[in-house]
Amino acid sequence: xxxxxxxxxxxxxxxxxxxxxxxxxxxxxxxxxxxxxxxxxxxxxxxxxxxxxxxxxxxxxxxxxxxxxxxxxxxxxxxxxxxxxxxxxxxxxxxxxxxxxxxxxxxxxxxxxxxxxxxxxxxxxxxxxxxxxxxxxxxxxxxxxxxxxxxxxxxxxxxxxxxxxxxxxxxxxxxxxxxxxxxxxxxxxxxxxxxxxxxxxxxxxxxxxxxxxxxxxxxxxxxxxxxxxxxxxxxxxxxxxxxxxxxxxxxxxxxxxxxxxxxx
Amino acid sequence: xxxxxxxxxxxxxxxxxxxxxxxxxxxxxxxxxxxxxxxxxxxxxxxxxxxxxxxxxxxxxxxxxxxxxxxxxxxxxxxxxxxxxxxxxxxxxxxxxxxxxxxxxxxxxxxxxxxxxxxxxxxxxxxxxxxxxxxxxxxxxxxxxxxxxxxxxxxxxxxxxxxxxxxxxxxxxxxxxxxxxxxxxxxxxxxxxxxxxxxxxxxxxxxxxxxxxxxxxxxxxxxxxxx
Numbered sequence: 001x002x003x004x005x006x007x008x009x010x011x012x013x014x015x016x017x018x019x020x021x022x023x024x025x026x027x028x029x030x031x032x033x034x035x036x037x038x039x040x041x042x043x044x045x046x047x048x049x050x051x052x053x054x055x056x057x058x059x060x061x062x063x064x065x066x067x068x069x070x071x072x073x074x075x076x077x078x079x080x081x082x083x084x085x086x087x088x089x090x091x092x093x094x095x096x097x098x099x100x101x102x103x104x105x106x107x108x109x110x111x112x113x114x115x116x117x118x119x120x121x122x123x124x125x126x127x128x129x130x131x132x133x134x135x136x137x138x139x140x141x142x143x144x145x146x147x148x149x150x151x152x153x154x155x156x157x158x159x160x161x162x163x164x165x166x167x168x169x170x171x172x173x174x175x176x177x178x179x180x181x182x183x184x185x186x187x188x189x190x191x192x193x194x195x196x197x198x199x200x201x202x203x204x205x206x207x208x209x210x211x212x213x214x215x216x217x218x219x220x221x222x223x224x225x226x227x228x229x230x231x232x233x234x235x236x237x238x239x240x241x242x243x244x245x246x247x248x249x250x251x252x253x254x255x256x257x258x259x260x261x262x263x264x
Numbered sequence: 265x266x267x268x269x270x271x272x273x274x275x276x277x278x279x280x281x282x283x284x285x286x287x288x289x290x291x292x293x294x295x296x297x298x299x300x301x302x303x304x305x306x307x308x309x310x311x312x313x314x315x316x317x318x319x320x321x322x323x324x325x326x327x328x329x330x331x332x333x334x335x336x337x338x339x340x341x342x343x344x345x346x347x348x349x350x351x352x353x354x355x356x357x358x359x360x361x362x363x364x365x366x367x368x369x370x371x372x373x374x375x376x377x378x379x380x381x382x383x384x385x386x387x388x389x390x391x392x393x394x395x396x397x398x399x400x401x402x403x404x405x406x407x408x409x410x411x412x413x414x415x416x417x418x419x420x421x422x423x424x425x426x427x428x429x430x431x432x433x434x435x436x437x438x439x440x441x442x443x444x445x446x447x448x449x450x451x452x453x454x455x456x457x458x459x460x461x462x463x464x465x466x467x468x469x470x471x472x473x474x475x476x477x478x479x480x481x482x483x484x485x486x487x488x489x490x491x
Contacts, residue, residue: 058366060345060359067346070479095488099479108349108393115390139387139476140343177490193486202487209490217488224487239490257481 062161064142066185067104068258069119072138077102077130081109081116087130088121095217096204098188101258104140105129122206126182143258147186147223149241150264151179154233156223156241158255166254169233171226171242173209179221179239180207184261186223189252199225199245201252205261209239223261224248320421324379327425330416330432331372335383336474337405338365344392351395357446361402361439368432375428387476399447401472406440408468411460418459 074092079085094100103120110116115134120127146159151172158166173179188204202224209219225245226232232244241263243251319327341362344350350358373380391397413433420426441451469475 056367057363058370059363060342060366064346070481096483096485098481098483101479101481104347106347106349108347108390110394115393117393134390134393138479139385140347141385141479142346173490187481189482190485190487191482192484195486197491198487198489202489204487204489215488215490220489222487222489222491224489237491 062144064144065146065159066143066258066260067106067140068101068143068185069104069117069140070138071100071102071132072136075132075136077119077121077128077132078116079130081131082111082114083131087128088123090121090130090132094188094204095220096188096190098190098204101185101187102132102137103127103185103258103260108134120183120185122184122187122208124208125180125210127184127206141258143256143260145255145259147255147259147261148264149179149261151181152264154235156243156251158251158259160254166251168243168247168251171232171234171236173237173239174235177209177211177238179237179241179263180210181263182207184221184263186255186257186259186261189257191252196227198222199227199242199248201225201248203251203255207261207263223251317422317424319376319379319425323420323422323425324376326416326420327372327376328379328381330413330429331369331376331381332384333405333409333412333469334365334368334372336386337409338362338369339383339386340388340392340398340401340405340474341365343386343388344398347392349393350398353446354395354399357442358398358402361406361443364435364439368435371428371432375425384475385478386474388474391474399443403440403443403447403449404468406436406443408460408465410436410440411457412465414457415459 071090071092075090076086077088077090079087090102091100105118105120107118108115109131116131117134117137119130119132119137121130122128144160145165148157148159149155149170149172150157154170154172156166156168156170157164184205184207186203187206190198190202190204191200193202202222205221205223207221209215209221211219219239221239221241223241223243225248226242228236229244232242236242341358344358345355345362348355391401410433413429413436417426417429417433420429444451
């Protein structure tokens with residue numbers, strides 16, 4: 001009896017060891033075999049097409065400095081949605097023959113089934129706010145730039161997404177014909193005309209000379225080049241903002257129609 | 265400024281070629297009515313365009329068509345988000361879908377490389393400023409996109425374009441189901457989806473009049489400013 005116990009224990013140990021080996025082998029087959037693939041057993045499949053796309057969303061981007069819209073037909077801007085009082089008449093064309101535009105302030109209201117949009121339009125002495133039917137306007141375009149004109153320092157600064165990207169010395173209105181101050185916007189860009197006086201490029205703003213009735217074209221203030229660069233910087237103009245031809249060409253590369261203009 | 269037909273907008277002829285490929289109709293017939301509408305792709309391209317396999321003419325036409333539709337959708341969602349005139353609940357899903365659609369634009373532009381077309385101008389005519397109209401239009405375009413991608417999937421030549429369209433299709437289908445659910449419309453009323461007919465795509469897009477001419481804000485007239 002004493003001799004039989006070690007033999008039984010040895011047999012039990014051997015059986016346990018064999019069972020453990022079998023389990024280990026089975027686990028190895030499942031995991032190792034599964035992950036490495038069974039290429040020899042599978043039919044020859046082509047590799048999946050490489051996806052050129054990665055799951056990535058694109059954020060909207062910075063808040064624009066302004067949104068503008070073209071005026072589709074000459075329309076009155078009202079003091080409120082569907083109000084009878086007219087804040088300003090808004091022609092479809094500018095005096096320069098381009099499509100007129102308005103800035104979108106942001107509020108909309110529906111009155112009697114008609115959508116009204118709050119806009120900024122040219123006024124005197126500053127831009128005015130009014131309400132126009134949405135149907136009188138075209139599509140909205142965002143702009144990222146804002147122009148700041150400092151009459152005291154005789155400097156213009158263009159900001160994109162709030163950061164300065166352009167600076168230039170300027171000429172502004174002489175004391176008798178001052179450049180008006182206030183908030184305005186760029187509503188057109190003229191080029192390829194023949195007039196050395198205005199330089200190679202001219203931007204039309206919604207700012208208007210205080211003596212607008214004296215001007216046959218309405219007294220609108222422009223931002224343009226010059227054939228007299230030696231006068232810049234200075235208080236030299238009849239109200240317009242002048243800069244050297246080199247600078248106005250530089251500005252034209254960065255500033256788009258619809259850009260808000262602040263004249264201080 | 266008047267709204268444009270495809271003939272007026274597409275000076276390069278790229279969009280028209282796309283429609284010719286897809287519709288197999290006569291170009292003259294199509295020009296009379298066609299305007300651009302909406303589809304989609306999913307996510308942004310990370311691999312540079314030059315590293316992609318070369319696209320066939322047919323695949324370029326299909327991708328250009330999709331790109332224009334993606335431009336439209338991305339612009340619509342983006343404008344709604346910027347204006348903030350739709351309700352907060354609508355704005356929430358619009359932000360998510362808009363970020364996807366802008367990713368689609370970037371991805372298709374990457375696939376097309378130098379063959380990519382520029383974005384047309386859009387006038388959403390108040391749709392982005394009205395909650396109900398916006399939601400209904402979004403459902404219509406997402407449904408259309410998902411259905412159109414099915415049509416295109418069997419037309420493309422290249423496997424890499426097919427892979428891209430497939431990855432777009434599932435995202436567009438999710439958009440459609442999600443917005444339908446929010447709008448109280450059954451997301452999957454039928455057991456099977458049919459590919460949409462090309463004529464239906466053109467008809468729907470045409471009916472929106474969303475594609476417009478670029479406003480003429482540049483001129484050559486001598487300035488009359490104060491000087």
